[in-house]
Amino acid sequence: MELSDVDLNLLLLFQRLMQERRVSTVAEQMNMSQPGVSNALAKLRRRLGDPLFVRGPGGVVPTPFALRLAEPVSQALATLHAALNPETGFDPLLATRTMTIGMTDIGEVVFLPALVERLSREAPGIALNTVRDTSVNLSDEMADGRVDLAIGLLPQLKGGFYQRRLFDQRYVCLFRRGHALEDTPLTLAAWREAEHLVVVSAGTGHGQVEDWLKRRGVQRQVRLTVPHFMSVGYILQRTDLIATVPERLASQLALPFSLSLRALPMALPAAPIHLLWHARVQQDEGNRWLRGVVSDLFADTAPQVRKTRPVQKRS
Template identity: 85%
Template sequence: MELGEIDLNLLLLFHRLMQERRVATVAEQMNMSQPGVSNALAKLRRRLGDPLFVRGPGGVVPTPFALRLAEPVAQALATLRGALNPVTGFDPLRATSTMTIGMTDIGEVVFLPALLERLSREAPGVALNTVRHSGVNLGEQMADGRVDLAIGLLPQLKGGFYQRRLFDQRYVCLFRRGHPLEEVPLTLASWREAEHLVVVSAGTGHGQVEESLKRRGVRRQVRLTVPHFMSVGYILQRTDLIATVPERRALQLAEPFSLSLRGLPMTLPAAPIHLLWHERVQQDEGNRWLRGVVIDLFADQVRQGRRAKVGEE
């Protein structure tokens, strides 16, 4: 028998009769007449090919087939009831789930330590998974639920997404301590003449630095190009190369790798770093809780970013 051949109301009636064993009581509970209950039961009997209930002292008695059917039907109805009427309220202390965040390699360094520290205290059962912006179709994976949030400069996420501005990322110049540029003013000429380490991070917004320099016709001596920020500290520590790096990353690299950072000799646009999520999880309580944690940890409180749908004022 196919499920489409059974009316869900007939299974509800069967479940109530199993519980009450009286037609009159079930009729009252389901706002039906007693003949209506009898007619519905007759229809179910025909569908299942079994009497299901027979007359007994003070009510009806289930047949052996009905007894075997009772528990699976009760479980199925409970599952449906739970899905259609979810328990409200997200309790991070009790939650057990894995949440996926799209971010860059530099994002992992900047965001994950503080985020994991907070989760270990407030949501010990919540695990995190990260994916690279450049490694997946981020918009598609957020739309179908494989990625819960994204953090970064992501102008490609437009219709159907919400965003919250976290902070504006400035860029600075980074080089080893003892570098010839450390004791002199960093001019545009000295910056151009130095040998540069350039990070070309595909699929992220950091490419706007290169675009801005090209528009201005600013040329420099590029000695090395790498696809991510993870090796920057190691390379600068042992060479005379300099790099243009997001300020928060530069601050993290300076002490461990004995590096110095200086303001750039030209003005570059700051990168607006956003928290983004798809409209399908706008009302999801677990997602809302995680968004709140990210905002609490990383949002620039001086610039109060407003939450708005991408593309809307």
């Protein structure tokens, strides 16, 4: 038998009869006449090929088949009722779910330690996954519900997304303690003459900074190029290379790798870092709670949420 062969109202009637064992009581509860209940029960009997209930002292008595059917029908109806009537009020202490955030390797260093620490105290049942926002089609992943939030400079997320500005990412110069530049003014000439570690991170805010330097013809001695930031601390710690990196990343690397950071001798454009989510989870209480935690931990200013606009195609 297919589910399409059974009327949901008949299962509700069956559940009520299992509970009450009296046709008159069920008729009153379901706002039906007693003949109406009898007709509906007859229809369900034909569908299932079993009498289901027989007359007994003071009411009806379920058959063995009805007794076997009672628990799974009750569980199915309870599940459906819960899905159609979700509980309000998200309780992070009791929540058990996995949430996925799109971010860069910089984001993992800057955001994850504080975020995981906060969740361990306030939401011990919530686990986190991260995905590289440049290695997946983030727009599709978020629209399909596989990624809950994204953090970064993500101009590709247009129509259908909400965003909250967290901060403007500024850049500094980073090098080992004891470097020749540590006790002298960091002039543009000194910065250009030093040997540089450069991170080529296409599609990210840092990649745009590299493009800005090239467009303005800012020359420097590039000794080493790497495709990500994970090795920056280790390399700078043991060499005389210097690197131009986001200020928040530099602050995280300085202490464990014995590094010094200095203001750059030129004004690089700051990259606006946003928290983004798809419109489909705008009202999801768990997502809303996690958005609040991220904003509380990392936002520089009061919340200003706006919806991104779709790209206008030119005719």
